[in-house]
Amino acid sequence: xxxxxxxxxxxxxxxxxYFIPNITLPDDGEYQIGKYGRMRHSNxxxxxxxxxxxxxxxxxxxxHLAEIDQAxxxxxxxxxxxxxxxxxxxxxxxxxxxxxxxxxxNSIRNRAEEIILTELVYA
Numbered sequence: 001x002x003x004x005x006x007x008x009x010x011x012x013x014x015x016x017x018y019f020i021p022n023i024t025l026p027d028d029g030e031y032q033i034g035k036y037g038r039m040r041h042s043n044x045x046x047x048x049x050x051x052x053x054x055x056x057x058x059x060x061x062x063x064h065l066a067e068i069d070q071a072x073x074x075x076x077x078x079x080x081x082x083x084x085x086x087x088x089x090x091x092x093x094x095x096x097x098x099x100x101x102x103x104x105x106n107s108i109r110n111r112a113e114e115i116i117l118t119e120l121v122y123a
Contacts, residue, residue, distance in 0.1 A: 031062045037069030040121045072116050079112040080105075 005021060006012075012019040033041070041061075044052040055061040084090075087104065094101040 029063070031066035032069070033062065033065045034069045034073070036072035036116070036121055037065035039117070040068045041065055043122055068120055072120050075116055075120065076109075076112055079115060080108055083108045083112060 003010075011022045013022055014020075044055070052061070055064050084105065087108065089101060089104045089108065093104075
């Protein structure tokens with residue numbers, strides 16, 4: 001009598017007295033996961049466990065994290081550029097008053113990161 005696993009095409013290998021299913025995970029490839037990908041991973045694992053488990057079972061977790069990380073970095077560049085232009089934070093300001101430029105750019109980056117975290121990482 002075949003098991004459901006065997007009926008679906010699964011095979012076993014014998015190790016000593018035990019039969020172990022031949023199960024392999026799909027090839028995830030090599031993904032670069034940065035700051036935002038790691039933050040998304042933590043958020044999924046702690047607050048969205050069903051979604052996290054679905055990604056793991058489908059073998060798509062690392063691909064998803066890499067996509068989120070890339071999207072966050074691209075969006076961050078766009079938002080920082082747009083906000084700095086809108087608020088007049090230019091190279092002229094940097095040459096005239098470097099500390100003011102740094103203060104304003106830090107403020108812009110912090111606000112842009114809050115937008116990204118809300119839209120992409122914690123959504």
